[in-house]
Amino acid sequence: MQIKAAVVQEVGAPFTLTDVELGEPGPDEVLVKIAGVGVCHTDLAVKEGHLPFPLPGVLGHEGAGTVVAAGTAVTEVAVGDQVAISFNSCSNCPRCAVGEPAYCHNFLEYNFGGVRPDGSSGLSAGGTELGGNFFGQSSLATHALAHERNVVKLPAGVPVDIAGPLGCGIQTGAGAVMNSLDVQPGSSVVVTGAGAVGLSAVLAAVVRDASHIIAVDLQEGRRKLALELGATHAIDPTAGELAEQIRAIVPAGVDYAIDTTAVGPVVEQLLAAVAMRGKVGLIGVPADPQAVFTVGLLQPQLVGMTIRGIVEGDADPKTFIPYLLDLHRQGRFPFDKLITKYPFDQINEAVEAQHRGDALKVVLTP
Structure with missing residues (x-):
């Protein structure tokens, strides 16, 4: 045809x-x-x-x-x-x-x-x-x-x-929170990049009852939308050192960090903002496939950090999409x-x- x-x-x-x-x-x-x-x-x-x-x-x-x-x-x-x-x-x-x-x-x-x-x-x-x-x-x-x-x-x-x-995009962000990192109630989450994937992660963190949900984005409009969707804080990364801004909100560091930007210096700042035994999820697609970020070999050991690459939010679409639609029907997603x-x-x-x-x-x- x-x-x-x-x-x-x-x-x-x-x-x-x-x-x-x-x-x-x-x-x-x-x-x-x-x-x-x-x-x-x-x-x-x-x-x-x-x-x-x-x-x-x-x-x-x-x-x-x-x-x-x-x-x-x-x-x-x-x-x-x-x-x-x-x-x-x-x-x-x-x-x-x-x-x-x-x-x-x-x-x-x-x-x-x-x-x-x-x-x-x-x-x-x-x-x-x-x-x-x-x-x-x-x-x-x-x-x-x-x-x-x-x-x-x-x-x-x-x-x-x-x-x-x-x-794809929505299940990737939501799945990063719900499947890959398994964010727990009362925990702290930071998401860098408040695009569709990042804001889907914010929505999922709200469903998971995280106590601190921090969205990071350059655009004021996206930061405002993040707050409307349930983020507790929104950070402009140009307003100061990102790790310091995050730790001003959660002094001990965040339990979970999700990057959607695939920008090396941003990821490095996230690593500096993670709490003991914290988890970092990487879901951004870099413009340069050879893009890198730097982490000292000792840092992950000292804090017991987990750095996790994430594809499609670790989702099985046959079960995860109906789950998200049910949350949407309830007004929760x-x-x-x-x-x-x-x-x-x-x-x-x-x-x-x-x-x-x-x-x-x-x-x-x-």
Whole structure:
């Protein structure tokens, strides 16, 4: 079938709305009519060449919509079901076998390889095959092929057009708090970077009843929103040494620190602000894959510090997305306050708005 998709022709090029041919779903695939798709930092990192993916290609990995066709082997969802689409995984490796699909041994191949497991992409334009199957979906389009493995059926009443970011950015921030670091009630948490991922972590820390929730961001508007969402403190990192500002609030240091910036000096300041036996979670994607931060070999030993890399919030989307939606239904996880909707044909304008900070989490509606 012919669809519209936002194609990236080459590294650094803008998104171009293009007529694209989309193949039929394979036995374990579903065809989803997209109601809304989030624009994630990872999409933009690939677009700018910071992460690998074959171009020209179609990105997008926070899609949600309605199943309009299903392969012969699909049993978990059916035509007419509304779904959110998350990252893909193999289901067979040791990590998948123990319920940790975010650390699938084949994660790069299944999410960044540009093709399905059978070697086809399912997408072409003008007779040229495009990079597809991005995170098992390539959902910056009016329709997307996804796998039964990485779609999650949505309960009745969920606003499907804004559910897509639960599949990556929002579950990453929330999962860092709830799964990876397992933040405990009455503890202290600092989050550097109050974008969609960071503020999702703030929302999760509120759910976990943390006593001190400190958001750090350069933009005043984001700091204000963090306080509205439940942060107890908001820090401007330009107002003084970050570690000193954090310890002015929690003199003994914070129990948990989460970085979404991937900026080396910021991470170093977090390490200096961590309490005895504190935990640090790293979830930012660096612009430079070789970016580093410095930590002395003695410092982690002296304080018993844990430094943890985090992918997708250690989430199993099949269970974690429904959990977050149930919290949202109860009014305890208002992730909708992070979202600004734009028409799909304004994708480049939406990306610029997100870059300027005029929008926190863009969702495009075809």
